[in-house]
Amino acid sequence: MYQIVQKEKLHEIIYSMWIEAPQVAQSVQPGQFIILMVKEKGERIPLTVADFDREKGLIRIVFQIVGKTTEELSTLEEGDRLFSFIGPLGRKSEIEHYGTVVTVGGGTGIACIHPISRALKEAGNKVISIIGARTKELIIMEEELREASSYLWITTDDGSYGRQGFVTQVLKELLEQDKTIKKVWSIGPAIMMRVTCETTRPYAVDTLVSLNSVMVDGTGMCGSCRVTMGGETKFVCTDGPEFDGQLVDWIEFMHRLSRYQEAEKRSWDLYHELNHPCTCGRRTN
Ligand SMILES: Cc1cc2nc3c(=O)[nH]c(=O)nc-3n(C[C@H](O)[C@H](O)[C@H](O)COP(=O)(O)OP(=O)(O)OC[C@H]3O[C@@H](n4cnc5c(N)ncnc54)[C@H](O)[C@@H]3O)c2cc1C
Ligand code: FES
Numbered sequence: 225m226y227q228i229v230q231k232e233k234l235h236e237i238i239y240s241m242w243i244e245a246p247q248v249a250q251s252v253q254p255g256q257f258i259i260l261m262v263k264e265k266g267e268r269i270p271l272t273v274a275d276f277d278r279e280k281g282l283i284r285i286v287f288q289i290v291g292k293t294t295e296e297l298s299t300l301e302e303g304d305r306l307f308s309f310i311g312p313l314g315r316k317s318e319i320e321h322y323g324t325v326v327t328v329g330g331g332t333g334i335a336c337i338h339p340i341s342r343a344l345k346e347a348g349n350k351v352i353s354i355i356g357a358r359t360k361e362l363i364i365m366e367e368e369l370r371e372a373s374s375y376l377w378i379t380t381d382d383g384s385y386g387r388q389g390f391v392t393q394v395l396k397e398l399l400e401q402d403k404t405i406k407k408v409w410s411i412g413p414a415i416m417m418r419v420t421c422e423t424t425r426p427y428a429v430d431t432l433v434s435l436n437s438v439m440v441d442g443t444g445m446c447g448s449c450r451v452t453m454g455g456e457t458k459f460v461c462t463d464g465p466e467f468d469g470q471l472v473d474w475i476e477f478m479h480r481l482s483r484y485q486e487a488e489k490r491s492w493d494l495y496h497e498l499n500h501p502c503t504c505g506r507r508t509n
Contacts, residue, residue, distance in 0.1 A: 226260075226306040229282060234364045237289040238332065239298050240274070246281030248273075248311045254339035255317030255434065255466050258283065259442045261308040262300065267293045267491075270439045270461075272411075273312065274335035275368070283311075286335030286364065291488050292495040313442050314465045317432070319343045322406040324350045326398060327373070328391050328420055330412025331357055334364050336434060337411045342372035350374045352405075354394050356412075360385035391416065392423045399427045407432065410469065414478050421469035433469035435460045438481065451477050 230242040248258060257272045275284035289295045300306070317340045325344055329337035334355045345351045353373035357363050358381045370376045377394045378386030387394060391412075399405060408431045410420035417433040424431045437449035437460040444462035451458055454471035458464065 226309040228300055228302050228304050228306070231300070231302050234286070235361055238286065238362070238364055239289075240284060240286045240335075240364075241297075241300075242277075242282045242284050243306065243309060244281060245283045245309050245311075248283050248309065249276050249278050249281045252276050252283065252312040253316030254319060254343040256312035256314050257465060258285070258309055258311030259313060259439065260285075260297075260306050260310070262293060262296045262306060264307050266296070266307070268308075268440065268442070269293045269297075270313070270436075270442060272336040272434070272465075274338055274365075276339070283309075286332055288332045292491045295492075295495065310442070314461060315463070317343065317409070317466055319347050321348045324352070324402060324404045324406060326395060326405055326408045327351060327353045328395060328408065328410040328412070328416075329353070329355045329369070330391055330416040331362065332364070333410075333412030333416070333434075334369065337409060338365055338368055338372055340409055340411075341369065345372055345374065352398060353377070354379065354391045354398075356380065356386075356391035356416075358382065390419070392419050395420065396423050399424065399429065405429055409433075409466075414474070414481060417469060418472075418474045418478075421472070421474075425470060431469040432466050433472065434465045435467060435472070435477065436465070436481075437461075437477070438483070451480075 227244045228241050232240045252273050257270050259268045259270050271285045274286040287294050327337045327341040341351050341353050351373045352375045353369050354377040356379035379391050408424050410417045411434045421431050440446040440448040442461045444459045449460040452473035
């Protein structure tokens with residue numbers, strides 16, 4: 225179980241893996257996530273399901289190396305097995321026939337928005353997708369997104385591919401031109417999701433975001449992933465990860481994301497001392 229059947233390097237620090245997990249593949253729905261452990265003694269990390277194949281019993285994950293566990297995961301090869309792979313977790317996206325919808329993905333959020341866009345299109349919606357990254361090499365899964373959408377816009381901050389600028393600039397233009405847009409989904413870095421919500425607010429278009437809080441158990445027991453939503457406490461792992469972006473307390477959310485930075489850096493340094501005495505680690509903060 226949990227064998228890596230296919231591994232692909234999408235960028236120097238972004239990997240895609242198809243994992244054998246038939247039980248998860250049977251019931252997973254767009255918007256849900258899994259929690260995996262690379263080894264018995266290690267951290268549990270949540271990753272969104274980027275794709276699934278029910279017949280073959282496979283789940284696709286796409287992850288970016290940001291610290292010790294994602295780096296350790298990237299060293300596994302096809303044929304290796306993960307220690308654990310729990311899911312599907314969280315609530316599924318609310319897929320219905322809305323009419324015209326926009327899905328926005330930034331960075332590895334492009335992978336997360338993929339199954340949602342596809343399901344929305346299958347439900348008969350006109351799906352306009354906007355994907356963006358800092359530069360061309362970081363634009364991932366372009367073909368999959370093209371297929372999952374009715375229209376695809378691409379932006380890069382440096383203008384090396386697609387439109388120069390941020391995804392939210394294209395979104396603003398679309399909201400100006402098309403008054404039939406009913407709903408927007410946005411998945412990516414916290415700041416991108418926050419700006420998406422600021423962009424849609426004047427147009428009063430429902431905006432859903434998928435929050436990537438720091439999680440431990442993923443079952444609503446530990447409280448690690450708590451967020452404040454319109455003054456109420458919610459747990460991202462059981463009440464989310466998808467929420468009405470207009471209700472999120474973004475300042476608290478972004479502050480809580482960085483609360484373990486010291487420990488994460490110690491863990492990263494130790495991992496590199498033990499595994500790469502040459503100090504080739506990429507992390508600098
Ligand atoms: C529901 C959900 C879905 C996610 N989906 C994806 C995905 O599809 N692809 C992807 O690349 N990343 C995804 N993430 C983020 C991913 O879980 C973190 O990048 C990963 O846990 C970092 O672990 P690390 O040891 O490599 O880095 P660390 O050095 O431990 O941490 C680096 C940063 O990652 C975040 N992080 C650390 N530990 C956790 C944790 N246990 N839970 C959540 N975030 C943490 C923190 O912001 C931290 O500052 C998702 C997070 C959540 C909550
Ligand atoms: S991760 Fe523990 S309550 Fe959500």
